[in-house]
Amino acid sequence: MPSQQIHKIIHSVLKWVIMKLNLRAALIIGLMTSVGVMTACSNKCQIRR
Secondary structure (H helix, E strand, O other), X not given: OHHHHHHHHHHHHXXXXXXXXXXXXXXXXXXXXXXXXXXXXHHHHHHHO
16 A cells, blocks of 8 residues: 555654654654644534534
């Protein structure tokens, strides 16, 4: 499946970025992604209502 290949590529890129950047930047990126997912979920819930 192409989606699985894309997921693998994203995973390897994230690993490389975390190795290259310092831990603080990786944590900030993780927080940003988690906040984005949370906002998307809340938007979906609002649309369902």
